[in-house]
Every structure is written in structure tokens, then in C-alpha cells.
Amino acid sequence: MSAPAQVMAVCAALGDETRWQILERLGRADLSASALAEILPLSRQAIAKHLVALEAVGLVESHRAGRELRFRALGAELSATARVLEDIGAAWDRRLAAIKMVAESLGEGE
Amino acid sequence: MSAPAQVMAVCAALGDETRWQILERLGRADLSASALAEILPLSRQAIAKHLVALEAVGLVESHRAGRELRFRALGAELSATARVLEDIGAAWDRRLAAIKMVAESLGEGE
């Protein structure tokens, strides 16, 4: 399989404007769902759902701080996903380069 | 902005099992929508819609071959996306590493 399910899941999680806004904040500071709800134009529950989705794919982790549940962005999963995509992209490009080489050699032969 | 719209669009396109199946085939050979429909358990029109979406974000390009319209997977956009994700992930990890260092220095101070 060229695309592990995990990569697809991460991509699905990243295919949403709102989640990127959340991640942007969590990439700079640990924040609770309530804190995020004060910043973003969204209800706390909507944010909480997004956090569940992000945590499920490993883009975010949570830890308690007092009575708050704070979240932070994790770079590991994102980097791992990036490496897989890079490899796949490179493979596609190699195929195209090979096709191009064949076409050129045919052109020279004419 | 930490996440350009293009990256989000590519991720959204990649957050679908069916589209990965299509890309997997197009990464190995140029195929038309009709050819893909014979391989995958989907109608030609469903596939055509996915191809429009994939072409819109630059993951795929089309070229005519006789009366067929063949598609191929492009690695460039995927690689570019991967690099952006890698950078963002690295930034998140740097922040966590900094936090960890502060925590450790505080621990030593005790």
C-alpha cells in the first residue's frame, strides 16, 4: 500500500480551516478548549470535538493543569506524515522523469 | 499565517480513501477516468469528480491521448506540501524542547 491509513487520517484532520486555526494556537502555547473558545469564533464544544479528532491522529496531546485540560501541538506526527508524502511524491516524479527520458531518446532517434 | 491555504487544500484532497486509491494507480501509470472506472468499484463520473478535485490542487495533470483524457500523478505538489508540514512540525517540536529544557533546569534548581 502506498498510503498508510494513518497518513490519510492525518491529512483528513488537516483538511479543515478551523483545525488549522486551532493548531496554529496550540503550536505557540498550551491552551484549554475554553481558552481557545475565547479566542476563536466558535463554541467550546465545537472546539472540543476538533481537539478529539486531532488527538486521535496524534497531532495533539493533552495534560491537566489545575482543573483545566490543556492541549499542545505535537510535531512528531506531522513530520512523520511529511516524510511519507515526500517519499511518495519523489516516486511519482521518478516515474515522470523516466517517461521524459524515453520520450527524449525517441526524439533523438528520429 | 502558519498554514497556507494551498497546504490545507492538498490535505483535504488527500483525506479520502478513494482518492488515495486513484492516486496510487496514477502514480504508476497514466490512466483515463474510464480506465480507472474499470479497475475501481466506482462509476466513471464519481472518479471524474475526484480527478477534478485532484487536478484543482495540482496533485494530478491531464493530457489527451487520442480520444482519451489521461491523468497522471504529480509529485511536485506533494513534495512541496511535505516540506511545509515538515517545517511546521519542526517548529512545534522546537517549542516543546524549549519547554522541556526550562522544566529540567527548574528541576535541577530544586
Added chain:
DNA sequence: GTTAACTGCAATCAGATGGTTGCACACACG
């Protein structure tokens, strides 16, 4: 111990999205 803040769950809703069928059109191919 009370209280208030933060979290979690359930029901509900509107809009986006993946998929299908049917038909019209066009142009290679014979």
C-alpha cells in the same frame, strides 16, 4: 463545605460531500 469554572455527553440541525443514474455531445476510428 460552597461555589463557580471547566469538562463531558446528548440531541439536534444545516450544509457539504461522495455517489448514482441518465442524457447529450463530440471526435477518433473504422
Added chain:
DNA sequence: CGTGTGTGCAACCATCTGATTGCAGTTAAC
């Protein structure tokens, strides 16, 4: 030239998903 293969467009449908409101439960904080 005809013909049929491949494409494109439109209408339609089911489902998924992002979001909201309301309420109940915990627990830190005072």
C-alpha cells in the same frame, strides 16, 4: 461518413460532518 467510445453536464439522493444549545457532572479554589 457513420458509429461507438469516451467525455461532460445536470439532477438527485444518502450520508457525513461541523456546529449549536442545553444540561449534568467534577473538582479546584476560596
